[in-house]
Amino acid sequence: MTPKTDDTDTVSDPATRPCILCVAITGSVPTKADNPAVPVTVSEQIESTQEAFEAGAAIAHCHVRADDGTPTSDPERFARLKEGLERHCPGMIIQFSTGGRSGAGAARGGMLPLRPDMASLAVGSNNFPTRVYENPPDLVDWLAAEMIAHDVKPEIEAFDLSHIFQAVKMAGDGRIRGPLYVQFVMGVRNAMPVDRAVFDFYVATLRRLAPDAEWCGAGIGAGQILLNEWSIAAGGHTRT
């Protein structure tokens, strides 16, 4: 390795630092009726993730489904998925969703004792297309504490600007172990739309408040490719 000179910083140069690809398998919304290719059973999920892993994805963002295809937070399903991924995708970072579509209250964190590498963590509330995405302060604090207890790295899901501030505050007072890993989510109806100026302000704000943080951009639906492009060009990681 050549020594770093004063005026080059290979780590922060978007052209040379590594970009982490995170693959969101399954999600909590689409069904086989929407798209027969959506992997729903644990074995379908493992097969699909392995393809993504071989194509270069480094993080698997995981939801699980019940037998009837509806989202669940069932720890037993998460355990089977984790086992399969560890076997078929050795070295891949496993991230469990603690999102609110798959359960309510503490059930959302019931799989954290399985000690996945990472788990998603919403630190604020916002609107979704037809309802409130409820992340009350005490639930947020409990999920964060569970992640510390089980040595799980949170991926902060920032659906709005204040969520970045909240994550930085929680890292500052020890509720989250740093450095932060923040995902900017854009394109969910009734939450933050896909907007270039906001994206740039998100990046600048995180850099200002938490210079050692890493971040990733996730565009929902039609915004996915755009967020991939913006994120890669701006030196972030991205979600496919």
Add this chain to the structure above:
Amino acid sequence: MTPKTDDTDTVSDPATRPCILCVAITGSVPTKADNPAVPVTVSEQIESTQEAFEAGAAIAHCHVRADDGTPTSDPERFARLKEGLERHCPGMIIQFSTGGRSGAGAARGGMLPLRPDMASLAVGSNNFPTRVYENPPDLVDWLAAEMIAHDVKPEIEAFDLSHIFQAVKMAGDGRIRGPLYVQFVMGVRNAMPVDRAVFDFYVATLRRLAPDAEWCGAGIGAGQILLNEWSIAAGGHTRT
């Protein structure tokens, strides 16, 4: 009136355009135990508002309380307050709160048939110090429709950046009658803190998306004076 020349715009020059002072009497949180000067009964509220009106306040942002001092959305109380304010503060703009601390669901809009000049309207959800400030999409749409039906001008309460986008979207598709009047609220714990760069970005974003909008800055607690200063200097209105 002298004709406007090309390179002066007296309307948008912060130094010369009028600044609207909005006085928030009572609010929903403080009690007589916190501060004996808090006006709680309707007659105390009228007296206190009249002092503010004579001192130059143009908008009265109104909450009402039940006999035991707890917040309520009781239309009968709002009616008595409105009558008294119309008598003692002729020409003052009366704005009712439809905020979630004073009631739940449709009760929050039960006073809108009284046709106040304005009413507050939250268009998104966010966290408050100990709970979720829940403004589900269907409730937001219903409150907005009630305001159109009763010719009430909404003051959009922006507790986060996406709320500005949501207000602009609602004005664009006719759910809100323009031009928008948006209040930037900063300093509520677990929501958006007082931050100068965010304040500037709020102002710039609203100007970009809705050039004809008016806005007002409200700092909670220790941030109040700061937001007053920033707002007045930036050509906005402000809340005391």
